[in-house]
Amino acid sequence: MQIFVAGMNHNTAPLALRERFSFSGMSMDQALESLRKNPTFYESLVLSTCNRTEIYGVSEISSDYPQWVTETLTKQKGVPASEFGHCLYAWSGPDAVEHLFRVVCGLDSMVLGESEVLGQVKKAYEKASAAKNAGKILHRLFQQSFHVGKSVRSSYAGGCAEVSVSSVAVELAKKIFNVLEDCRVMIVGAGETGEQTLKHLLGGGVRSIVASNRSYERACEMARTYGGEAATLEDALGKMLNVDIVISSTAAPHVLFTKDQIAQLMLARGGRPMFFIDIAVPRDVDARVNELENVFLYNIDDLKQICEEKTQQRELYVAQSRTWIAKEMEKFFAWFAALGVAPTIQRLSDRWEQVRYTELEKSIKKLGQLSEDQKGEIDYLTKRIVSQILHMPKEQLKRFANRKDGYYYTETLSDLFKLTAESQEPPQE
């Protein structure tokens, strides 16, 4: 048996194509029903999110599974294979399992480490379970994947999102003001990073801005672009009275805002907190401003330093996820390999049980008059002996199943005891 996955995601297919293969509600039920009725798929599951559409399945070992999935998708969505075939990826065995584990850890997501995907995979699994598409193997596989996803996130939750100077600035602003909806931002100057930071802040919820520039026309232009108020550089300090966040990125060769000026401003503001993001080189804001109460000043080096720390955390997240994935894959395949020897173990048990039963019957006949208790005791004794004898070979067989040469042990055992499915005749005396 093999586990496989085939589908498309945000890396291989454009949104226009991905949305044509979205499964939800009725279409999901129909797809699961169609897969369940298909004898090729022993087990199946459809994962459909905004970033991916994937079909996980269990089948006999075959390299035709991409074809089966393509046919299923074509049948369900009526899109010819020629239109999406080139966007499909397909993996089987360890690659498929690793892919699933990467998906639940958020390593395959647009935003690294995002946790939403874990919930989406859980929902897909619940649907497949309810529709009886998922069986023993997918049940185990997905339960283990949830364990991986949760463990990785609970151990290394900090800082796995994309990191940039702008995103760090937004994060810091949220640490000070909690929500940015009520914050007013002033952008002083027109540097590229400054504008980028402003965009991030607007994305973070900021609604009100003031654009200040040496050239009033440029300030008006920015105010028009981002929907705010314009001010000259000379008016900037006065306008700060009602501003919470200041992004400064001018090309001025000297400090624009001194400690004394900001101290005066803070008095006039009644001590309301202010956050200065000084990304100008040379700096626009006096470094001593940070000493003032309720004023937080970060320059470009401070932001880059935090970026570096976060990047390290991000790399750590990826590395640790890989370690978890490798460990859990090993566990899963140990179980999966043991599943492969299960029929042999069952046949071995059946054979010995047959022998035990036949010999027990003969002995009881020879022994003559025995009470029911005595018969029961002998029955229990023989069962215990058989169970004890078989315990070690069974355990060893499961253990060896996960080795490369595990197949030979299974074969040898089958040969020695004639354990093929066809040769279940009673043993000769």
Add this chain to the structure above:
Amino acid sequence: MQLSTVFFTAALLGYVLDLGLFLLSIGLSRPPLRTQRWVLYAAFILHTMSLLASSLHAGQCPLFTMQGSLSLMAWLTILICVLLGLRFRLNALEGLAPILVIILMVASAFAVHRVALPLNLPEKAWISFHAALYFAAYSAFAVMFLASCLYLLLENQLKRRHLTVFTGDLGSLALMDKINYVALGIGVLCLTVGIATGIGILKEVHGTWFSSMGSDPKMAAALFTWVLYMALLFARSTNRLRGRKVAFVSMAGFAVVFVTFLGIHHLDKVL
């Protein structure tokens, strides 16, 4: 050993374990373990059972003894912190709350067991209501204390520009400030109503409105606390105090209140 003592000891050990796990996660720069939260919940349940058992044993709510009142205050503090932690995802508030709770519980364990309720008082229900308001107020001040600790920790990290894994659990300055303010409002309100009912009860006992207030050290302590926190509320609402100053005053205020509270009970015992 009484059943309430068994539950009390188990709860105390649970809080110690919870705090240990929290400090360990900080030491290892890891997010707090999920186990830690469950340990806290288990300790809280044991604490609840301890209060119930002692109430059933004594035949009255645990407001009239030093032991019971400190334990109840610790219980209320944890309850508020857990609710706030769940509402705002503030792991640090839940993580640090046991520090204060352990202090309160240890103080409770060493307090002299004595029924403080004068048996000849007719309005027992009013006394219960009055005492419950006091402890609700003190618990709100305890939450202010914890929120102020977190505020100062976060402010320090932001000023030093050194963010850690722990920073994410500290919430934001604005949120801590808001929690502080809301807790202050609730605390002052409860204390005001508590004092008003206290004056009413003294009137019942002594027959006059104010002449007996000076002779009751608990009432004097309550009035002192009320003046302290009213002043803070006034300073906050008129923007005379902000940010770290509020945090420092809240912490100092709670320390003074706590010491006064213990001192007055001790004085009461001696007298």
